Amino acid sequence: MNVRDQASTATREPPVKAVLFANTDWYLYNFRRALALSLQQAGYEVLLLSPPGPYGEKLRALGLRWEPVPMQRRSLNLLRELALLWHLTQLLRRERPALIHGFTIKCAVYGSLAARLAGIPARVNAVAGMGYVFTSSQWKARLLRPVVRSLLRLALGGRGTRLILQNADDAELFRRAGLVDPAQIRLIRGSGVDCAQFADILPCTPDDGCPRVLLASRLLWDKGVGEYVAAIRQLRGQGRSLHALLAGAPDPGNPAAVPESTIRAWADEGLLTWLGHVDDMAGLLGSVDIVVLPSYREGLPRTLVEAAACGLPLITTDVPGCREVVADGIDGLLVPVRNSDALARAIARLQDDPPFARRLGDAARSKARTQFDERIVIRGTLAVYAELCELPEASTETTI
Known part of the structure; x- marks a missing residue:
């Protein structure tokens, strides 16, 4: 040296x-x-x-x-x-x-x-x-x-x-x-969110033509898991055909965790498919048609941003954090908090109007890239x- x-x-x-x-x-x-x-x-x-x-x-x-x-x-x-x-x-x-x-x-x-x-x-x-x-x-x-x-x-x-x-x-x-x-x-x-990771993800419709609805989050009551299950139960009672997916794991470190026994009971009843923890969110989002998050309050939910980056239509609650991502009727739908009836109506609206759902998804993708x-x-x-x-x-x- x-x-x-x-x-x-x-x-x-x-x-x-x-x-x-x-x-x-x-x-x-x-x-x-x-x-x-x-x-x-x-x-x-x-x-x-x-x-x-x-x-x-x-x-x-x-x-x-x-x-x-x-x-x-x-x-x-x-x-x-x-x-x-x-x-x-x-x-x-x-x-x-x-x-x-x-x-x-x-x-x-x-x-x-x-x-x-x-x-x-x-x-x-x-x-x-x-x-x-x-x-x-x-x-x-x-x-x-x-x-x-x-x-x-x-x-x-x-x-x-x-x-x-x-x-x-x-x-x-x-x-x-x-x-x-x-x-x-x-x-x-x-x-x-690395929006480029989700840029080329295009949702695929199942062979049976039934929309696939996803809630992906930590499985806590205050994420709206109970309201999601009640909405799916209501839609099924109306004779609607759809696939309801639940992704995530119970969080034993949080007092609001949904018991695993409760989740398994819903799955055994045939209300939904529980996927557990999912590492490949890009792959999962590419397989669904609608993403919901009926949370009681958020900072700014990453799941919604990832779904938006994929161009998926979003349904979430009109609460802090969620409304930062979604403007009602522009790039998603907002529903009142703790209201499973309104959530069911929003899912049905997107199921019945695919062109409207696509417009929401396109607007959500644009917002994700420019803001999140x-x-x-x-x-x-x-x-x-x-x-x-x-x-x-x-x-x-x-x-x-």
């Missing part, structure tokens, strides 16, 4: 380190790996954190650094929660990242508190929807709500913080609740990082 190379090596700045922290490794792999890879390609050092799970090794196989943390999503044990906070604090003191980016409310709270204790200068949090504590009417959720509000105020406040929300309704809710300084809120619609592509989301996220740190520019042309 010559003198010039030695001098260059001696003065070269170490890579900027960013920590991405989520409540499941599945979330990191499916929703944030494009962001992580874009950061890494630009020269960032990226560390991914989540509870243990099978997707951790998939992240490592992509060349990303992932570490498990001792986090239990449903835990209310004070000692266990303090141990998690201590673990995160020590980890951040060891790693010394420039910033930590937490996803979901629990990761936002714990990640931000640990970052404060460890002296990490920049804290970014992305909250996709208000979560079980704020949407459920169960006694446990109502009991936890004031505690979580206080923790959020503590975690999200102070210098060097930004809160990324996915829809304007949540932004207004956070403002009204006084959970964060409005000047620190940034609106980025969704986690992004992952490159748009990554650029917006990096712009938030740049507000807090001097960071290198990252490419949004990552190949996944």
Whole structure:
């Protein structure tokens, strides 16, 4: 090595380190790996954190650094929660990242508190929807709500913080609740979808000519699973022929999970076909005609965006997050929340008017490409990082 190379090596700045922290490794792999890879390609050092799970090794196989943390999503044990906070604090003191980016409310709270204790200068949090504590009417959720509000105020406040929300309704809710300084809120619609992956997907009609209707989500009651089943039951009672599909798995970490025994009973009754967890969403969406999501509230639902990118007609509820994706009668249909009768009527309308359904699907595809592509989301996220740190520019042309 010559003198010039030695001098260059001696003065070269170490890579900027960013920590991405989520409540499941599945979330990191499916929703944030494009962001992580874009950061890494630009020269960032990226560390991914989540509870243990099978997707951790998939992240490592992509060349990303992932570490498990001792986090239990449903835990209310004070000692266990303090141990998690201590673990995160020590980890951040060891790693010394420039910033930590937490996803979901629990990761936002714990990640931000640990970052404060460890002296990490920049804290970014992305909250996709208000979560079980704020949407459920169960006694446990109502009991936890004031505690979580206080923790959020503590975690999200102070210098060097930004809160990324996915829809304007949540932004207004956070403002009204006084959970964060409005000047620190940034609106980025969704986690992004690689629209090119779905661009050439053309739905195929089954041989029997019956439309295939799909609900794909985590199998939670507040995703509208019960309303979907009731609507299908009603349509079948009217003598309509259609294929009802349900994709997803129960989420045992969420108190609103639909029991597996209930799902199997619906399938055994012949109401629907339960597909379980599906990795190949592009292939699944290419096999259906209509996508529904009768959710009670969302951040910004990725399933709807993926279906829109395929040019499928969408039916969803007129609630925060969902109405960010669908404008009623323009690129989909909106129905009232918790209303299975209205959902059944919307499905029947699309079944009876295929040209109208195609027009909705074409408009949905156009909106997905111009508003929800992952490159748009990554650029917006990096712009938030740049507000807090001097960071290198990252490419949004990552190949996944």
